[in-house]
Amino acid sequence: MFVVLPLVAMLLVVDWSRFGELITSESSTAALSLSVKTASASTLACIVIGVPMAMVLARSSFRGLHVIRSLVLLPMVLPPVVGGIALLYTFGRQGLVGEYLEVAGLSIAFSTMAVVLAQTFVALPFLVVSLEGALRTAGQRYEDVAATLGAAPTTVFRRVTLPLVLPGLISGAVLSFARALGEFGATLTFAGSLQGVTRTLPLEIYLQRETDADAAVALSLVLVVVAIVIVVLSRTWLARAAI
Incomplete structure (x- = not known):
């Protein structure tokens, strides 16, 4: 009831007579398109970065591992604005890394790339947590058997590990995409709100x-529908992967 009631309230206050007009305006469609593109890119980045991270956390045992795990999960508990400031002082024009990138002619802050980085920063832990749990649940028995039979590490990962943890990977990717799609604070702080460049749908709703x-409520409803579709599709994929 606590979750459903606010959604019902939104449905009741939406101006349905102008709904189509409100969600198809130039700024709205640009924001939605940008959100989907950047969230997809950040999800791909989360997979590329997060899979090796999860493998290390789940399959390794050394001193300081708990510290590394805490650092990986830190963005989950940090206020998004703090994450945005951290990224700004890392990749900004006078940032730790950004200063050298500027010399090379590459400016990241307040660009579409900044949106992707901000979304990746806040979404990455969701994939790592989900995949690490799947790896620990699957165990190493089948991997050890495959290695004993002479399979190369890449073959073991592709033929044994990946099929076993695929539901966890899908779940983590979906959570990462959803988190990236709804990101606001880090994006606003690090990327700004430039229409067609960095203004994602949450920023458009805020403005x-x-x-x-009326436009804010209509666009919020669009974001709710997108989230529901993501959840339904993910459950379908997980059900198929479990068969």
Whole structure:
């Protein structure tokens, strides 16, 4: 009831007579398109970075491992604005890394790339947690048997490990995509709000709230529908992967 009631309230206050107009305006469609593209890119980045991370956390045992795990999970508990500031002072024009990137002619802050980095920063832990849990549940028995039979490490991962943990990987990727799609604070701080460049749908909703409350509610409902579709599709994929 606590979750459903606010959604019902949104449905009741939506201006249905202008709904199509509100969600198909130039700024709204640009924000939605940008959100889907950047969230997809950040999810791919999470998979590329997160799979090796999860493998290390699940399959390794050395001093300081708990410290590394805590650092990987830190973005989950950090306020998003703090994450945005950290990224700004890392990749900004005068940042720790950004200063050298500027010399090379590469400017990241307040660009579409900044949106992807901000979304990846906050979404990565969700994939790592999900996949690490799947790896620990699967264990190493089948991997050890395959290695004993002479399979190369890459073959073991591709033929044994990946099929075993695929549901966990799908679940983590879906959670990462959903988190990236809804990211606000880190994006605003690190990437700004430039229409067509860095203004994602959550930022568009925030701006519309100040000028056109009906548009803000309509766009919020779109984001809710997208989230529901993601959940339904993920459950379908997980059910198929479990067969």
